[in-house]
Amino acid sequence: MASGKRPEHKGPPELFYNDEEARKYTSNSRMIEIQQQMSERAIELLALPEDQPCFILDIGCGSGLSGECLSDQGHMWLGIDISQHMLDVAVEREIEGDLLMGDMGWGMPFRPGTFDGVISISALQWLCNADKKFHSPPKRMYKFFSTLYASMSRGTRAVFQLYPENSEQLELLTMQAMKAGFTGGLVVDFPNSTKSKKMFLCLFAGGPSQVLPKGLGTSSNEMVNKIAYSGTRDRIKERRGKHPKKSRDWVMEKKERARHQGKKVGPDSKYTGRKRKVTF
Amino acid sequence: MKLLTHNMLTSNIIKGVTKGFPLQIAATDIKVTEVDFNPDFISRMISKVEWPALCEAAESIGHLGDLPKELDPDYEKNEEFLKKAHHVLLEVEIKEGELICPETGRKFPVTNGIPNMLLNEDEVGK
Numbered sequence: 001m002a003s004g005k006r007p008e009h010k011g012p013p014e015l016f017y018n019d020e021e022a023r024k025y026t027s028n029s030r031m032i033e034i035q036q037q038m039s040e041r042a043i044e045l046l047a048l049p050e051d052q053p054c055f056i057l058d059i060g061c062g063s064g065l066s067g068e069c070l071s072d073q074g075h076m077w078l079g080i081d082i083s084q085h086m087l088d089v090a091v092e093r094e095i096e097g098d099l100l101m102g103d104m105g106w107g108m109p110f111r112p113g114t115f116d117g118v119i120s121i122s123a124l125q126w127l128c129n130a131d132k133k134f135h136s137p138p139k140r141m142y143k144f145f146s147t148l149y150a151s152m153s154r155g156t157r158a159v160f161q162l163y164p165e166n167s168e169q170l171e172l173l174t175m176q177a178m179k180a181g182f183t184g185g186l187v188v189d190f191p192n193s194t195k196s197k198k199m200f201l202c203l204f205a206g207g208p209s210q211v212l213p214k215g216l217g218t219s220s221n222e223m224v225n226k227i228a229y230s231g232t233r234d235r236i237k238e239r240r241g242k243h244p245k246k247s248r249d250w251v252m253e254k255k256e257r258a259r260h261q262g263k264k265v266g267p268d269s270k271y272t273g274r275k276r277k278v279t280f
Numbered sequence: 281m282k283l284l285t286h287n288m289l290t291s292n293i294i295k296g297v298t299k300g301f302p303l304q305i306a307a308t309d310i311k312v313t314e315v316d317f318n319p320d321f322i323s324r325m326i327s328k329v330e331w332p333a334l335c336e337a338a339e340s341i342g343h344l345g346d347l348p349k350e351l352d353p354d355y356e357k358n359e360e361f362l363k364k365a366h367h368v369l370l371e372v373e374i375k376e377g378e379l380i381c382p383e384t385g386r387k388f389p390v391t392n393g394i395p396n397m398l399l400n401e402d403e404v405g406k
Contacts, residue, residue: 052320052324053318053320053321053324055321055324055325055328074318076284076321076325076370078285078288080397082398087394088392091392091393091394096315098281098284098285099281099393099394100281100285100289100394100395100397101394101395101396101397101398102396102397102398103398103399106293106398106399106404107292107293108293109289109290109291109292109293109397110288110289110290111287111288111289111290111301111330113328114288132401147293
């Protein structure tokens with residue numbers, strides 16, 4: 001996924017992830033880093049019991065980058081992927097988990113109650129496409145979610161990092177997941193940034209009711225909807241909708257926006273937005 | 281493919297197959313690799329594993345060793361037993377061969393240690 005275009009549009013996954021594309025996942029350090037960051041966040045969202053080695057399913061495991069993060073944390077995992085080339089790379093990298101070749105739209109071939117958790121990094125959006133004449137995305141999604149639900153232990157979680165193309169796709173996926181019996185919803189990290197925004201579909205398989213974890217960079221979001229001082233509204237602000245440029249408010253607003261996007265921002269102080277002394 | 285995975289795998293995604301477990305193994309190449317022993321994980325997995333199916337699978341590829349066919353109720357404390365179970369579950373790997381569905385006889389090839397569970401269009405269940 002190094003280029004900007006959506007890989008789902010280019011062709012079916014078993015053909016898109018060819019030898020050349022699979023190599024990128026071992027040589028391109030940027031791609032590896034992003035994959036690892038997302039895997040770590042997904043594992044965090046799984047909220048596995050501490051100090052207990054678990055058996056995890058990795059859907060769309062590819063070359064096993066996400067599995068490596070699981071191994072690092074002492075878990076055993078089983079990966080499933082549709083691309084032969086990606087799996088070959090995984091074997092070459094001598095990963096610790098076990099591998100399986102399969103299509104998620106045809107159901108998960110496992111015994112009931114097998115897994116303590118499920119992760120999937122950038123794979124779910126492939127289900128939205130009909131790559132073959134007989135494919136029906138909603139049916140494939142339902143088949144996938146219902147068989148997945150059965151193969152998970154009660155009270156465990158499935159976390160899918162995904163890049164939905166539009167809100168309809170997301171709605172369809174969530175609807176099919178709920179139909180299959182899952183509860184839960186979407187966790188969005190850094191919702192105000194186009195670049196570091198990440199979506200995680202966090203699903204719970206039965207058990208006691210669980211609270212959906214919060215996305216990163218959303219902690220101060222509640223304040224945005226409220227007006228702090230409704231009595232002292234600035235007239236200029238009212239007229240233009242924005243603070244005058246170079247003013248302290250303007251600087252503060254910029255900093256706040258950058259903070260939402262997860263960027264590094266210096267702390268606010270009494271010197272923030274203050275004019276420098278005129279010196280000769 | 282490890283025998284742990286085999287024990288979790290079914291062929292119930294094929295149309296008309298209800299249980300699809302356990303899959304028969306016809307192995308042509310078996311490799312034994314060393315894996316770190318983790319007693320907690322093994323005792324947790326034993327509670328999930330179908331023990332008779334595991335023994336049957338291990339026997340069919342000749343790697344049963346002296347693993348008891350009946351599960352000892354106090355297996356969690358028996359480290360020697362856990363080590364044997366660890367060997368069979370995680371260290372014995374099927375590199376080449378076939379998995380055979382017990383109900384339809386459909387064969388799933390195993391190449392380079394990866395079972396191919398892909399189906400044809402007409403085999404997919406509704």
